[in-house]
Amino acid sequence: MSERSLRGTQLGSRSLESDAGVEPAPRQVVEYVCEDGHTFSVPFSVEADVPQTWDSGKHGIGVLKGSKNPDEEPEKPARTHWDMLLERRSLEELQVLLDERLEVLRSSRPSA
Template sequence: MSERSLRGTQLGSRSLESEQGVEPAPRQMVEYRCEDGHTFTVPFSVEADVPAQWDSGTHGIGVRVDGGEAEEEETKPVRTHWDMLLERRSFEELQVLLDERLEFRRAGGVTKGH
């Protein structure tokens, strides 16, 4: 029944909305140049943070022609499991825990069946 109700509507091929009264967002055109000399422009919103590099898709990475410098993002140093463990416990506390677990293990506290 649902197949019949959609017949003849050309669903997906035509929009029922008009573009009357629709204003696109303000844009800026930014020009990029690849290493091989190929130049291309990319439209960005006026409010967008424009990247210093953009992939052209065919000629590789292009660099902004107007000289916009790449802003280095502040990155956090990679934290290892050991670093996070030391944030929660001191080295002395860890040594005590290790000694307790080793003593428990040597006393036969953990067997294969458990």
């Protein structure tokens, strides 16, 4: 066996690469405040969208420091399939399509 072979290494034990020349991604530290006044910091990437709330793990949900309460933000109503269908077709067009499909179904049904 060669003297340069790697013997006795374990899965996940150590990397054989060095950290020389490696720079971590730029980060920003964001502060959150819980209802009880507890303040904690969370590091995020500079490119990340910072959420309005974050769970501290001990004191509950914290709100972004200096922001308004997230419950005050108006929510958009959920669009249903019917709403999206009405954006593309009028009621008259839908009635024509329904009549055509019913005719196809009726003609494929065996007569009794």
